[in-house]
Amino acid sequence: MIKDDNLIQSHRKDEHVFIAEKLFNTESKNQLNEIKLIPSNLPELSINDIQSSVELPNFSFQSPFYINAMTGGSEQTGILNQQLAEVAAITNxxxxxxxxxxxxxxxxxxxxxxxxxxxxxxxxxxxxxxANATLEQAKRAVDMIEANALQIHINAAQEIVMPEGEREFYWLKNIETLVNRLEVPIIVKEVGFGMSHKTVQQLADIGVRYVDISGRGGTNFAMIENERRHAKDFSFLEDWGLTTAESLIDTKSLQTGLTIFASGGIRTPLDIVKCLALGAKSVGISGAFLHILNKQGQDALTNTILDYQSKINMLMLLLGTKNLSDLTKIRMILSPELQNFKNQI
Structure with a gap:
């Protein structure tokens, strides 16, 4: 029975990749398009002045984005992990x-x-x-790939739609144990439904110092799981949760106490820069990179990431910002909908 369960879970990994590609939309609904950044016509900078690297207490990023959680667990997704790892190594x-x-x-x-x-x-x-992984399981997962940190995903909306998913969600105490006893940092991550101020405050209160708000607007795991059901009766969750833009706005006051990463429907270097301007320290990308890998191949993804690294610096220059700290101080205009959201939180 255990072997059969493992085969089912492995097959589900393949299904997730297939359905994610099927549902992929080049136009995101994360509301970052409703943010206008005010450029500087006199930046008084050279492109060589721009410093877009990220220095954090536990690690540093050459550029302010990363390849976010996607694959592994089946032979097919293992091949994808190999390709993604090779791209990550080439592009740092x-x-x-x-x-x-x-x-x-x-x-x-x-x-x-x-x-x-x-x-x-x-x-x-x-x-x-x-989020219900034991300390022993967490240590094994970290040791398995000599990881520098552990993402703990919180995915109640996905699980509740999944026919074989969890039905009990008592996570905070367990996350606190992992934070206090695991030797590497914990990054608590949503899976595409965003995080509110209340959620991030709860995590901060138990010692979490890294959070990926993973907002709505990109890959929607509720809809992926809905596609796997014979009776598609959860389509009303298509717009569930907070968008990437809303999540960053709602959690802005907490950004001095912990490190916030952003993900969810990131499609362009401008999307990345907007997240950074809203206070994210780095930006995760999954669906768009997987789409390029599936459709155009490994070399195309490598070139895309190198292109993103260059264009982020160009955008920072056009905004008159020398580093990521300067980027959080620029002027921006929110759409009436986002401004209304900001006024009500």
Whole structure:
């Protein structure tokens, strides 16, 4: 029975990738398009002055974005992890793996995750597990890929739609244990439904120092799970949660106490810069990079990431900002809808 359960879970990994590509939309609904950044016509800067690297207490990023959690757990997704790891190594881009829970249950699938470290021996890599993972499981997941940090995903909306998903969500105490006892930093991550001020405050109160708000607007795991059901009766959750822009606005007052990453429907270098201007320290990208890898191949994704790195610096120059701290001080105009949201929180 355990072997059958593992095969089902491995197949689900393949389904997620297939459906994510099927539902991929080049136009995001994360509301970043409703933010206008005011440029500087006299930047008084050279492109060589721009410093877009990220220095954090536990690690540093060459550029302010990373390849976010996606794959692993089946032979097919293991190949994707290999390709992503090779791209990450060439471009010096941090990378997070998909959930390693299946490899903890079925060690024969561990190689689909270990390939990340094998192909990217010196890179910054994040492990990934659910919020109910035990300390022992967390240690095994980190050791499996010699991870620099562990993403703990909180995904109640996805689980509740999944027929075989969890139905109990008592997570805070367990997350606190992992934060206090795991040797690497914990990054608590949503999976595309955004985080509110209340949620991030709860996490800060138990010692969490890294949060990925992962807003609505990109990959929607409720809709992915809905596609797997015979009776599609959860389509009303298509617009569930807070968008990426709303999540960053709602949690802005907490940005001095912890490090906030942003993800959710990121499509362009301008999207990245807008998230940084709203206070995110770095930006995660999943769906857009996976789409390029699937449709155009590994070299195309490598070139895209190198292009993003260059264009972020160009955009920072056009805004008259020398570094990421300056970027948070620029003027911006919110759409009436976002301004109304800001006024009500």
């Amino acid at each position: 881009t941090p990378i997070a793996t998909g959930s390693q829970s299946i490899a903890l249950k079925d060690p024969s699938m561990a190689h689909t995750f270990k390939i990340l470290r094998e192909k990217n021996p010196n890179g910054l890599i994040f492990s990934n597990l659910s």
